Amino acid sequence: MQRSDSSLERVDTRGGRLVVTGAARDAIGRLCRDDGRQAVLLCWPGGAVCLPLSLYAPAAFDVIIGHIARCPIYVDVRQLRFAAGTHAVLDATQACEQRPLLRLRPAHPEPASRRLIAAAPR
Secondary structure, three states: OEEOOOOEEEEOOOOOOEEEEHHHHHHHHHHHHHHOOEEEEEEOOOEEEEEEHHHOOOOOOEEEEEEEOOEEEEEEHHHHHHOOOOOEEEEEEOOOOOOOEEEEEEOOOOOHHHHHHHHOOO
């Protein structure tokens, strides 16, 4: 796992396809501290969820693409092939005190032409 200079953390997924925010890393760390080790399940690039590691049994196509707070990150290898070239950011919000809401969003920056149009006075 590589760390960047910002509050984001890159998980080595063959090309740095997943960036984990400090909020997500801290939330998963708290879950591990409070409830034991977790399995982080990604639906690339649509969503993410944590399950207690003792309750999760990987399926035939599930692979570990990295670790956050010593917890494995699983994704279905068929989804990786489908979303080739996609980069994503894993973030967390505090939906409730016990379990954070994990969010997986695209990491692609807005195209320059779109930024210029949005910034132009009307």
